[in-house]
Amino acid sequence: MxxxxxxxxxxxxxxxxxxxxxxxxxxxxxxxxxxxxxxxxxxxxxxxxxARGLESWEFDVLSALRRAGDPYELTPTQLVRQTLVTSGTMTNRISRLVERGLVERAASAADHRSVLVRLAPEGREVVDGAMADLVADERRLLQGLPPARQAELAALLKGLLEPFDEA
Missing domain, CATH: 1.10.287 (Helix Hairpins)
Incomplete structure (x- = not known):
């Protein structure tokens, strides 16, 4: 118990x-x-x-682009892999984010038939603010555990999740 x-x-x-x-x-x-x-x-x-005017799915896409590093762009296929949605769902999501001015579509320099999704300046500002808010909220959720116990719990959960991540 x-x-x-x-x-x-x-x-x-x-x-x-x-x-x-x-x-x-x-x-x-x-x-x-x-x-x-x-x-x-x-x-x-x-x-x-x-608080930043985002849905969870919007944050998922924007944060994947932000984590990609400068120039903050990925192919739709890379976004599908990172967000675990279907390609049709991702196409819809990209279109909605383009309409909001949070991302832009760009032709790939390496392959002009290929499209890249790039984080727009407004998207970067919104996702950075949402991430700061999220980390503060998550820190509050964990405040009942000292840092050493948080690290222990993180390791235990990682071990529990590894078989799922490998699949």
């Missing part, structure tokens, strides 16, 4: 253990907490992005 007995997950696990003693419900102790944290993180992200 948790070091802090009495949280909602402890109550859920205890109830299931009582009702279904034939089941090992111990995975709920970890994954139900991860799920509850994910909901808090999603809310923090929507708040940080919303």
């Amino acid at each position: 948790s070091e802090h007995p009495g949280d909602e997950v402890d109550r859920i696990v205890a109830a299931w253990a009582r009702e279904r003693p034939d089941l090992d419900v111990s995975p709920l102790e970890v994954l139900s907490r991860v799920s509850r944290l994910a909901r808090h993180l999603d809310l923090a992200r929507r708040t940080a992005f919303g």
Whole structure:
């Protein structure tokens, strides 16, 4: 059980253990907490992005371009890989971001048949502000854990996610 007995997950696990003693419900102790944290993180992200007039998907595309480094451009295929959406969805997203003036389409210098998506100056300003807000919110979410425990948790979660990332 948790070091802090009495949280909602402890109550859920205890109830299931009582009702279904034939089941090992111990995975709920970890994954139900991860799920509850994910909901808090999603809310923090929507708040940080919303304050900058962004949807989560817009932040995903803009941040992929920003992380690419100067000149902040990627092919649509690279964006699809980084954001885990279909090519049709990405085409729609790029068009909507172009309409908002946050990204620009440009011909590739290497292959004029190929298109690049480039972060526009306004897009860079918006994504930089949203990222600063997000990091501040995420720092607040983690304030209950000292830095050493945060590093330990990060390593544990990385180990849990590795098989999914490899797939």
